[in-house]
Amino acid sequence: MNLEIDIEAPWPSTTDWAQLAERALEVLMQVAPELANPRLMASVLFTSDAEVHALNREWRGKDKPTNVLSFPMLEREGLLDLSPEGPPEMLGDIALACETCAREAEEKKVSTQDHATHLMVHGLLHLAGHDHEISEAEADAMEALETKALAILGISDPYGGAT
Numbered sequence: 001m002n003l004e005i006d007i008e009a010p011w012p013s014t015t016d017w018a019q020l021a022e023r024a025l026e027v028l029m030q031v032a033p034e035l036a037n038p039r040l041m042a043s044v045l046f047t048s049d050a051e052v053h054a055l056n057r058e059w060r061g062k063d064k065p066t067n068v069l070s071f072p073m074l075e076r077e078g079l080l081d082l083s084p085e086g087p088p089e090m091l092g093d094i095a096l097a098c099e100t101c102a103r104e105a106e107e108k109k110v111s112t113q114d115h116a117t118h119l120m121v122h123g124l125l126h127l128a129g130h131d132h133e134i135s136e137a138e139a140d141a142m143e144a145l146e147t148k149a150l151a152i153l154g155i156s157d158p159y160g161g162a163t
Contacts, residue, residue, distance in 0.1 A: 076129025
């Protein structure tokens with residue numbers, strides 16, 4: 001899978017956010033192999049709360065910012081059936097909100113980089129068709145994939161379990 005990454009202010013230039021996103025994807029492909037299809041592409045936008053707020057209002061009807069938005073373009077069945085041969089296929093788009101990410105990281109007493117990595121993993125799993133809002137079983141399965149990927153990256157379990 002290939003990522004198209006766009007980093008806008010206010011994300012600080014002191015961190016290589018593109019490298020963070022690529023590393024998160026690299027590890028996530030180990031725990032969610034359906035994302036390793038070489039035809040897949042996704043776009044990642046590191047942007048402001050204001051931009052995510054506008055996207056959330058326009059596309060989800062929710063008039064507030066949020067930490068990460070995912071806009072899948074393939075159904076899970078289509079992703080699982082996708083041959084590795086053929087033209088590129090857009091999996092979807094992710095947008096991360098800087099100020100919300102930084103505030104949540106501070107509240108959780110973790111680094112902004114670690115929290116952004118968690119949000120990347122979470123957003124990519126949504127693009128792959130996982131949805132924690134469907135059922136408790138789906139939520140548990142999605143959280144298990146997230147914590148496994150984050151553990152490989154040396155990031156503690158954001159849900160409070162042991163790593």
